[in-house]
Amino acid sequence: MSKQTILVTGGAGYIGSHACVELLQAGFKVVIVDNFSNSKVESLVRVEKITGQTPTLYQADIRDKQALSDIFAQESIHAVIHFAGLKAVGESRQQPFNYYHNNVYGTLVLLEVMNEANVKRLIFSSSATVYSESTCNQYAEDFPLGAINPYGRSKEMIEHILRDISKADTVNKSVSPWKIVLLRYFNPIGAHESGMIGEDPNGIPNNLLPYVSQVAIGKLEQLSVWGNDYPTIDGTGVRDYIHVVDLVKGHIKAISALENQQFAAGNCKAYNLGTGTGYSVLEIINTFEKVTGRPVNYKIAPRRAGDLAECFANPALALAELDWSAEKNLDDMLIDAWRWQTNNPQGYQ
Ligand code: NAD
Ligand code: WQD
Numbered sequence: 001m002s003k004q005t006i007l008v009t010g011g012a013g014y015i016g017s018h019a020c021v022e023l024l025q026a027g028f029k030v031v032i033v034d035n036f037s038n039s040k041v042e043s044l045v046r047v048e049k050i051t052g053q054t055p056t057l058y059q060a061d062i063r064d065k066q067a068l069s070d071i072f073a074q075e076s077i078h079a080v081i082h083f084a085g086l087k088a089v090g091e092s093r094q095q096p097f098n099y100y101h102n103n104v105y106g107t108l109v110l111l112e113v114m115n116e117a118n119v120k121r122l123i124f125s126s127s128a129t130v131y132s133e134s135t136c137n138q139y140a141e142d143f144p145l146g147a148i149n150p151y152g153r154s155k156e157m158i159e160h161i162l163r164d165i166s167k168a169d170t171v172n173k174s175v176s177p178w179k180i181v182l183l184r185y186f187n188p189i190g191a192h193e194s195g196m197i198g199e200d201p202n203g204i205p206n207n208l209l210p211y212v213s214q215v216a217i218g219k220l221e222q223l224s225v226w227g228n229d230y231p232t233i234d235g236t237g238v239r240d241y242i243h244v245v246d247l248v249k250g251h252i253k254a255i256s257a258l259e260n261q262q263f264a265a266g267n268c269k270a271y272n273l274g275t276g277t278g279y280s281v282l283e284i285i286n287t288f289e290k291v292t293g294r295p296v297n298y299k300i301a302p303r304r305a306g307d308l309a310e311c312f313a314n315p316a317l318a319l320a321e322l323d324w325s326a327e328k329n330l331d332d333m334l335i336d337a338w339r340w341q342t343n344n345p346q347g348y349q
Contacts, residue, residue: 003029006255007077007119009062009110010084011055012039014199015125015185018192019081019248020047020055026252030055031075033062034084038202042348046196062106065113072117079121079255080114082107085154088206089129089306092151103154104161111165120169120178122162123254126270128186128240128311130156137238137278137310141184141270141317148306159270166268177266181254181322186240186274186313188247190333191340198340199244200347208284209241209334213341216294223296225281227303232310236281240274240312243328243336247273253324262321274313275326284334291331292338 006023010016011032017039023030024047032044032055041057048054056075060067062084071077085103086092092099107124114120131139132146147156162180169177189209191198204220205211214220228235250273257263279287285296318324 003027004078005029005031005075007031007033007071007075007080009033009080009082010039012036012041012043013083015188015244015248016083017043017047017197018244019083019251020044021050021192021197022245022248022252024051024053024055031058031071031077032056033058033060033068033071035059035061038086040200040348043197043200050192050194050196062110063102065109068110068113069116072113072119077117077119079123079258080110080119081123081251082110083125085125087151089149089151090206092149092154096150099150099154103151104157107158107161111161118176120176121255121258122178122180123251124158124162124180124182126159126182126184127152127155128184128272128274128313130159130184133308138276138312138314139272140314141272163268166266170266174266178268179258179263179266180268181257182268182270183250183254184270184272185247186242186272186311188244189241190243190245190328190336192245193336193339195336195339195343198337198344200344208239208281209337212285212288212296213337215298216288216292216296216338217341217345219345221297223285223298224301225285225298226301226307228300229303230309232280234280234282237307238278238280238310238312240276240278241284241330241333242273242275242326243333246326246328250318250322250324253322257322260321269321271318271322272313272315273318273324274315276313276315278310278312279330284330287330288334288338291334
C-alpha cells in the first residue's frame with residue numbers, strides 16, 4: 001500500500017517540526033508548507049537527521065491561493081494538519097489585523113483550496129485559550145468559549161467557521177463531508193529527546209519554559225514570576241504543561257479517528273490535549289533545578305495582565321474517543337527542554 005500523504009502547514013515551527021518527525025516515523029509521507037515567518041529551514045534539516053527521511057517542502061504563505069492550489073494539484077493529499085499561524089498573545093493586542101489576516105483569512109484560503117481539491121480531512125491547532133474564564137479550573141470541551149485577546153479570538157473564530165462548514169455539509173448530506181478535529185492545546189513544552197529540535201523563540205521569550213531555560217543557561221539574567229498572590233497551592237499561576245511529543249502523537253491519533261464511526265457522516269469535534277495535572281510556576285522552577293542541577297534566578301513580580309490563576313485540562317474525551325493520553329511526566333518535559341537548550345544555546349542559528 002502506498003503511503004498516505006499529510007500536508008502539514010507550519011511544519012517548520014516548534015510543534016510542526018515535532019509532528020513531522022512522528023508522522024514520518026509512523027509511515028506517512030509528509031508535505032510541508034511554511035513561509036518561515038517564525039521558523040528556520042534548519043529545523044527541517046534536523047527532522048531529516050532524526051528520521052533519515054526527507055519531507056517535501058514548499059516555501060509559501062497559506063494566504064497565497066495559487067501556491068496552495070499548485071501544491072494540492074502536485075500532491076495526493078489525504079489530510080491536512082494546520083499549524084500555520086501567529087501565536088503571541090501580547091503581539092496580537094498590538095497587531096490585531098495581522099493576527100486575523102494570518103490566522104483567520106489564511107485558514108479561509110486553505111479551506112477554499114481544500115474544498116476545491118476535495119480534500120476534506122482536517123486537524124486544526126486550537127488552544128485552551130478559547131475557553132472563557134470560569135470559576136472551575138479544569139476545562140472540559142463543552143465549557144463556554146470566550147477568548148479574551150485577538151490571538152485567542154482568531155482561534156475561536158476559526159473553530160466557529162470549521163463547525164459551520166462541517167455542519168452545512170452534514171445537513172446537506174454531502175457525498176464527501178468535512179471531517180474536522182479541533183485540538184485544544186494546553187501548555188506545550190519540552191523537546192524531542194534527541195535534543196536536535198525544540199522551541200526557538202525570536203528575541204526574549206514570552207512563555208515560561210523558554211524563559212526559565214535561558215536564565216539557567218545565562219542568556220537572561222532573571223525570571224520574573226508574575227504574581228504570588230493567586231488562590232493556588234503556593235500563590236503562583238498553575239498550568240497544564242504537556243510534552244510536545246505527547247501532543248503531536250495526539251494528532252496522529254486524530255488522523256486515525258477521522259475514519260471512525262463518529263466521523264462517518266462528517267463531523268467537527270473538539271478535544272483537549274493536556275495531561276489533566278496542573279503545576280505552579282514555583283513547582284516548575286523547583287523541578288527544573290532538581291533535574292538539571294542548575295539554579296534559576298527569579299524574583300516575584302506583579303501579576304501579568306490577562307493571566308488566569310489556574311487552568312488545566314479534563315483530557316477524558318481524548319482518551320475515550322481518540323485513544324490518546326499523555327505519557328511523559330514533568331521531569332521528562334524539563335530534562336528534554338534542557339537538553340535542547342544546552343545542545344543549541346543559540347537555537348537553530
Ligand atoms: P510556531 O510559530 O513555532 O510555528 C508556526 C509555523 O507556522 C512557523 O513555522 C511559521 O513560520 C508558520 N507560519 C505562520 N504563518 C504562516 C503563513 N501565513 N503561511 C505559512 N506558514 C506560516 O508555533 P507553534 O508553537 O509550533 O504553534 C503551532 C500552532 O499551534 C499555532 O497555530 C499555534 O497558535 C498553536 N498553539 C500553540 C501553542 C503553544 O504554546 N506553542 C499553544 C496552543 C496552540
Ligand atoms: C505560564 C505561567 C505565567 C512567563 C500562553 C498563551 C496561550 C498558549 C500558551 C497558544 C503563567 C507564568 C510566564 C514569565 C511567569 N499559547 N510566567 N513568568 O500564559 O498559560 O499561555 O501560552 O495558544 O494562549 O496565553 O503560558 O508560558 O506564558 O505562562 O511567571 O516570564 O507562567 O504568569 O502563570 P500561558 P506562559
